[in-house]
Amino acid sequence: MLKGRHLIDIMDFSIEELDEIFKLANEIISKEKDFSKVCDGKLLATLFYEPSTRTRLSFESAMIRLGGKVVGFSEPNSSSVSKGESIADTIRVIGCYADIIAMRHPKEGAPKIASMYSTVPVINAGDGGHQHPTQTLTDLLTIKSIKGTLSNLKIGCCGDLKFGRTVHSLINAMSRYENNSFTLISPEELKVPDYVKKELNKKGVNYSETKNLEDAIGSLDILYMTRVQKERFFNEEDYIRLKDIYILSKDKMSKAGKDMIVLHPLPRVNEIPYEIDSDPRACYFKQVKYGMYVRMALMLKLLGIR
């Protein structure tokens, strides 16, 4: 039962519970009209202590497309934080108004604290470099819907594997399914942290590391690209040297299998050129749409409506 639960970390939910959400998401996709009023009278509060238009609009559109409504804020300076109020108090107040809360916060653990005091379900919409579980839900639903399975897949992760929380979370989540293997493609400076590899070793999951996207791409079922974020670097020189190294050119795509799919959590900068967008294997805009549907399913489950 997911009714009344919070989603702070993707590992909060069992594989069976995730599957329930994906099934519902696919049901919504196949007969969206049937769901257009199911959240009538329900109110989502979006508490964004740092701006994230994409994630906020995905949540808000999801609730609205279910017939519910939205209140909230998109920036910290419109909040009561400046008056010294604690997250515990804010969440108890918002819980008097809203039926469910999506919280984005620059500090790791803030949504966890919120969930401890909240009388209504809290969804972590990203907390610093820590967790972003609805992005992982999005990735999983996209893979499951397009590839038909979450098992027996060769997954390449490319770009900034050091700071990219979405990648860590995806690796973590996909290792729970049978017989997946990972190819970790990154420059030396942006390799996956040791704790992620330890986890993979402990679970006996197959993985390899490489610097070469071109060599690796031919064997992949999924290529998960990530943005090299300027804000992660200590100096501009390092950023400029590394940011273009893993650009997914047409030439590289010609070496990939015809069923390989390219995913990206977006926003991209220039790691995927525009000319790739029309390639049928480019699935990152489909992924955006799946992101909205999976949030619809998640909220319906946490509210206990389905």
Place this chain on the structure above:
Amino acid sequence: MLKGRHLIDIMDFSIEELDEIFKLANEIISKEKDFSKVCDGKLLATLFYEPSTRTRLSFESAMIRLGGKVVGFSEPNSSSVSKGESIADTIRVIGCYADIIAMRHPKEGAPKIASMYSTVPVINAGDGGHQHPTQTLTDLLTIKSIKGTLSNLKIGCCGDLKFGRTVHSLINAMSRYENNSFTLISPEELKVPDYVKKELNKKGVNYSETKNLEDAIGSLDILYMTRVQKERFFNEEDYIRLKDIYILSKDKMSKAGKDMIVLHPLPRVNEIPYEIDSDPRACYFKQVKYGMYVRMALMLKLLGIR
């Protein structure tokens, strides 16, 4: 008749009119579902020239829970003010779009001016240190609902009684009802202003002043706590010396009667420790909920729907 009226100052409404609002609020509380569509097609504009998440979300949730919708802004820099437009013009333009307006403004009297030019009802959602009548409506509904009456009560007001507009407004409003008395608990530096006491004297209302919360608490029906706001002090030293003086400890609570209720307009800082929250006499989160219901009732009355 409240239809088409504005609410700028709590004294704009007679005791009978307030009572009408409280009766409707209690009706909404007892059968909320019956009210979930009554504002279908109605549009609230929230014009917040300074941020106040709590108040804004209370108004917006109230309208949405009645089946209406909301437009607006939560900060001055998203407004047309920067283009030099007057409040008179803004309000006439917004009146072309919306059916009712809630305005928060840092300048005293701004909502009054707005109401003079508006073609739709204007509600003062706080104007500087001046008035915040829907907070007072909230306080009165909370007291009436929990204590069953607005008369014959011993009310303690504790904390910053000098700058706290909500306290002045509450004292003013409660003096209109029969046989209430006040215990004004504050440090020397933050005593209630003379004009408030003059008013009490003129009306022949009983009150006493003290510095000692511990001594006073035993005789109270209501303890209204307030935050000592950092921004009210001229220097940080004074703030640090005074801010913790009236902390409501468990020890102090043990000296209070079992029917005394603790109210607070929130946000609190540390004048009420978290351990008090589970005390059944702590009613400040209930107060938040009453705040939403009283705004629902108020808007229904001003719109002439009930």
Place this chain on the structure above:
Amino acid sequence: MLKGRHLIDIMDFSIEELDEIFKLANEIISKEKDFSKVCDGKLLATLFYEPSTRTRLSFESAMIRLGGKVVGFSEPNSSSVSKGESIADTIRVIGCYADIIAMRHPKEGAPKIASMYSTVPVINAGDGGHQHPTQTLTDLLTIKSIKGTLSNLKIGCCGDLKFGRTVHSLINAMSRYENNSFTLISPEELKVPDYVKKELNKKGVNYSETKNLEDAIGSLDILYMTRVQKERFFNEEDYIRLKDIYILSKDKMSKAGKDMIVLHPLPRVNEIPYEIDSDPRACYFKQVKYGMYVRMALMLKLLGIR
């Protein structure tokens, strides 16, 4: 057919298409209730990369009054722009959530680029000093509704005719109709640019230029006033010298015909004193209301609902 089209420049639409929109707007005005649910399930995204409360609220109210809903942002710093995302990508992502988009952007041409990548209709809600086609739609509907025609009119444009994009756009649009003539009233420094006059000459449209509002006013059917925007001047001195020169006093109004109407895109500063507001010829607040109705009609057409 306007279904699925974008509106970037008022010249994108033929006279017949504009007429379709105006007819629908008048139908909405005459039986608004019939339209209160026609956009049920539709979602407008308002992407405001610079604040413009008036225009944003007009769009949002329009969609809400049709039974639709709204998501969006009102300022650039709440957007993903700071992460280096292109408009092309943002628009494709938003197109996954919303059914129609209104975009305001400080850079000329940004909405045009957006429309090239968008899968849903894009409306230009103002791009820098360039185009603001829904303001022109507003002006045309106001004139057509009050004067009963868009032809055979003597139109005076007064104030800043150099930088005022709404005036250029109005002149351009009104020259498409038969037998209109223009009186261009401005100080030397703020005269209409040459390319506008060349266009008028090419089309064989009658126009004259003058510095004197008082002399010109008597012969006009329409006086279109504009604000002298401080931000257009290179130095404060020029601004102060010129800003009050074309104030529409009661005295000047006494020289105008009894059927002349005064329009203004608002916000005004002091070019129209408050005392003129009660003159029945002052139509700028009616114009605001027409602005909401014409946006309702426009969105219904682009969505293919009517």
